[in-house]
Amino acid sequence: MSNGKPGHHGSAAAGPERRAKVAPLADGLRKLADTLDANQALYDPIAFEREATALVQRFREFLQIESQFHRVPEAKFRECRAAWLRAWQQHPGEMERRCEEVLGRLPHHVGDESDLTWRLHVLVEVLDCLGDAGKVLAMAEPTRQPEPPSGIHVEDTGATDALLLWGQMTLEEFLLGWGRLDPELVKRCAHLVGVTVTRPTLAAKRKLHSQAVRMFRNTRM
Amino acid sequence: MAAKIWAFLNFKGGVGKTTDTVNIAAILAKHPDFRGTRVLVIDQDPQCNATLWFLTRERYHIATERNKSAYHLYEAQMRGSQVPIQDVITPVFRDPQSGGCIDLVGASFDMLEQEEDPSLGGEPAKAATVIQRAIEPVRTAYDYILIDCPPGYSIFTRNALRAAQHVIVPYTADYLALEGIKWIKQLRDRFARGYADPNAVAKIGGVIVNRYRAGFKASDAALAELRVVLDQLAQQSGERIHLFRPFIREATAVTKANNEQQALVDCEPTAVRRDFIRVTHDLVNTFRRHV
Numbered sequence: 159m160s161n162g163k164p165g166h167h168g169s170a171a172a173g174p175e176r177r178a179k180v181a182p183l184a185d186g187l188r189k190l191a192d193t194l195d196a197n198q199a200l201y202d203p204i205a206f207e208r209e210a211t212a213l214v215q216r217f218r219e220f221l222q223i224e225s226q227f228h229r230v231p232e233a234k235f236r237e238c239r240a241a242w243l244r245a246w247q248q249h250p251g252e253m254e255r256r257c258e259e260v261l262g263r264l265p266h267h268v269g270d271e272s273d274l275t276w277r278l279h280v281l282v283e284v285l286d287c288l289g290d291a292g293k294v295l296a297m298a299e300p301t302r303q304p305e306p307p308s309g310i311h312v313e314d315t316g317a318t319d320a321l322l323l324w325g326q327m328t329l330e331e332f333l334l335g336w337g338r339l340d341p342e343l344v345k346r347c348a349h350l351v352g353v354t355v356t357r358p359t360l361a362a363k364r365k366l367h368s369q370a371v372r373m374f375r376n377t378r379m
Numbered sequence: 380m381a382a383k384i385w386a387f388l389n390f391k392g393g394v395g396k397t398t399d400t401v402n403i404a405a406i407l408a409k410h411p412d413f414r415g416t417r418v419l420v421i422d423q424d425p426q427c428n429a430t431l432w433f434l435t436r437e438r439y440h441i442a443t444e445r446n447k448s449a450y451h452l453y454e455a456q457m458r459g460s461q462v463p464i465q466d467v468i469t470p471v472f473r474d475p476q477s478g479g480c481i482d483l484v485g486a487s488f489d490m491l492e493q494e495e496d497p498s499l500g501g502e503p504a505k506a507a508t509v510i511q512r513a514i515e516p517v518r519t520a521y522d523y524i525l526i527d528c529p530p531g532y533s534i535f536t537r538n539a540l541r542a543a544q545h546v547i548v549p550y551t552a553d554y555l556a557l558e559g560i561k562w563i564k565q566l567r568d569r570f571a572r573g574y575a576d577p578n579a580v581a582k583i584g585g586v587i588v589n590r591y592r593a594g595f596k597a598s599d600a601a602l603a604e605l606r607v608v609l610d611q612l613a614q615q616s617g618e619r620i621h622l623f624r625p626f627i628r629e630a631t632a633v634t635k636a637n638n639e640q641q642a643l644v645d646c647e648p649t650a651v652r653r654d655f656i657r658v659t660h661d662l663v664n665t666f667r668r669h670v
Contacts (some may be wrong), residue, residue, distance in 0.1 A: 247412050251624065251657045267648035273656070274411065276648060311606035311622050318607055350603045352596025369600065376554050377607040379561060379615075 183220045184275075190216060234291045238298075242281045243274070245298035256297055260284050317346040324367060325374025332367045333360075382419070382521040383666055384514070386543035386581055391559035392530040395549040395589035397428040398633060400527040405642030406659045407523055408472055408479045413659070415477040419468070419521045421510060422486035423449060423539050424529040425494060430485035432640050433471045439485065442469045448487035449510070453534075456509045457493075457500045464513040482521075490535065497534045504573070506534055511542040530559075532566050540570060545584030545666065547623075552591065552601035557608060560586065564612050583612070585621030585665065587658060590629040602626075623661045627654045 190213045221232055230238070246253045257264055257280050265283055267276050285294050312318045320343055324332050336358070344366070348355040351369035355362045387396045400420060407416040422429040430448070431439055442448060447467045455462040464484065472481040493499065499506040514524060526539045540546070548563060550556045564583060571580035586609065592598045609620045630651035636643050643652040 250412070250653075250660055254653075254657070269647070271648065272411075273648065311609045312603075313606065318603065322607070350600070352600045373600070373604055373607070376557060376604045377611070379608070379611055 179223065183216070183223065187213070187216055187220060230285070230291045238285070238291045238294050239278070239281065241295055241298040243277060245300065246277045248300065253298075257284055260287055260297070314346055314350060317343060317350050321347050321351065321370045321373050322377070324370035325372070327367075329364065329367050332370075333363060336363060380522075381518040382417075382514075382524045383545075384518075384524040384526070384543040384581075385545050385547045385584065385662075385666075386526040386528055386539040387547050387549055388528040388536065388539065388563060389548050389550060389556060389559040390530055390532065390562045391556045394551045394556050394559070395587070395627075396530070397424070397432065397527050398637065399547070399549045399587055399589065400429055400525050401432050402636075402643050402655045403659050403662065404481055404523075404525050405472075405644045406656055407663075408481045409474070409642075409644050410656060410659075412656065413479075413663070415474075415479045416523065417478065417480050417482075417521045419482045419484065419514070419517070419524045420471075421449065421484040421514075421524065421526045421539075421542075423510070423526055423535040424486055425488060425490035425535070426529065427486040427488060429527040430483065430487075432637070433481070433483050434469065434485060435640055438469070442485050443487050443489075448485045448490075449535075450487040450489045450493065452484075452509050452513050453490065453493050453499055456506060457496075459501070461512065464517055494533045494535070497537075499534065507537040507541050510538040514542060532562075537570065540567060540581050541579065543581035544578075546581045547584055547662070548586045549589055550586050550605065551589050552598040552605070554601065554604075557601070557605055560605075560608060560612075564616075568616075582616075582618060583620050585623050585662075587623045588626035591626035592629050593626075621661075621665050623658050623665070625654050625657055627651060627658060 190209060193209050221236060224235060254264065261280075261283055265276075265279055268279075271279075281294070284297065285291065288294060288297075324347075327335075344355060344358075347370070348366055351366070351373060353362070353366050353369055355366060387400045389396060404418045404420045407413045408418045420429060420433065427439065430442075434442060447469050449467065451462050451467050452464070467484050469483045469485060470480065471483050472479075474480065497503060497506065499509070510526070518524070524542075526543055528536050528539045546563065546567065548560055550560065567580060567583065571577070574580060586605065588602065588605075591602075606622070609622060613620050628651050630649065632643065632646065632649040632651050636646050639646075643649070643655055646652065
């Protein structure tokens with residue numbers, strides 16, 4: 159188990175170790191399900207019942223191993239798993255963001271594993287990192303994201319407005335007003351147009367002005 | 380319920396119109412998150428890229444020989460008659476268990492000739508409603524109808540604008556693609572002025588950012604410009620133009636899938652495949668309440 163700090167993996171081997179242990183069981187389950195499907199199609203009730211019982215039994219073993227592996231009671235693990243998959247289906251973007259917050263980065267897909275299997279591996283890593291099924295359940299709680307104000311895509315209106323204003327000035331006008339500019343605003347503007355202003359050199363000022371002119375010209379309707 | 384109809388349009392070429400149409404259609408029909416979704420793709424680009432992507436060259440020739448393309452819808456209009464859309468549909472994918480499917484009304488290189496006669500030999504207003512009239516009888520048979528438009532303002536684009544509810548604008552972070560968005564807005568508004576019904580022409584629904592390079596300063600600067608333009612457009616029209624999330628990253632997996640004529644959802648999981656799935660979620664959720 160980990161110390162539970164965000165971005166800290168308790169055991170980096172948890173994912174691969176689980177994959178190695180669970181993959182053969184999952185394969186067995188899949189084969190049984192296929193047989194079941196085939197027998198159902200043939201309307202063979204006796205074979206169907208036999209295979210169905212075997213499938214249920216194997217699935218119980220599968221869940222037991224999963225829950226033991228994470229030292230979580232089976233019922234809690236099942237609840238956790240269901241909530242987790244539901245949350246991923248409804249809000250995949252939000253779940254990715256939350257998992258990235260906990261794990262630092264999301265685990266890679268392995269081979270041709272499906273999205274479902276990958277999501278379960280992410281659950282394992284998160285469970286391992288947080289060490290508590292309750293916290294994982296809370297993580298899968300749906301929360302409505304606050305809607306951004308209608309029609310507003312500009313993230314920093316102050317900096318954008320300043321850039322659009324500077325873009326209408328000549329270089330001389332811009333340089334003349336430089337002394338009165340708020341350094342914090344200059345920094346935000348520079349960040350917005352991808353200019354690095356470490357020191358207020360003439361080259362940096364010219365670059366910022368040329369980017370402001372470009373922004374004004376490109377956004378003119 | 381009647382299908383939601385989206386036209387993928389940008390006047391700039393190479394911004395990902397076909398890539399977005401094909402991949403979003405495939406995700407809707409095949410990904411478990413959208414199980415059972417029925418999709419009709421209409422290729423309106425005479426370059427036939429979406430058609431070739433779905434059918435490959437051999438099946439494209441067979442479909443053309445059997446008169447299964449949008450060309451025949453337009454050709455019938457020129458003769459003063461109408462062909463049922465079912466006659467030109469090619470099934471691409473079927474999931475018998477879930478009911479999900481992709482059907483295609485392909486394009487044909489012959490459409491290049493039709494492009495030269497914007498009125499299709501008759502009334503220009505009627506020529507712009509060929510697709511709209513054709514899909515009306517099958518609107519309830521699909522959940523989504525996706526129209527891949529050519530990079531220009533031809534009779535095929537005007538048909539897409541009349542048939543669709545929303546225009547989805549694929550965009551790459553550069554100045555020319557931004558100009559493309561401004562042109563769409565201007566031409567869309569000019570086209571809509573000819574109709575009394577405000578819903579006669581598709582509204583601009585939102586922008587999908589393709590080939591995004593995180594941390595690349597020029598991309599971020601271009602996106603800052605895109606945001607300014609979207610806000611200005613929203614102010615002008617009073618309607619919100621959505622910026623779909625996440626931005627779809629630049630990735631070789633997309634080119635690889637394109638070269639193999641596969642949709643990303645059929646390929647091994649990658650980050651860009653996940654981007655597409657999430658963007659599809661955003662699209663579906665954004666227009667969920669729109670009838």
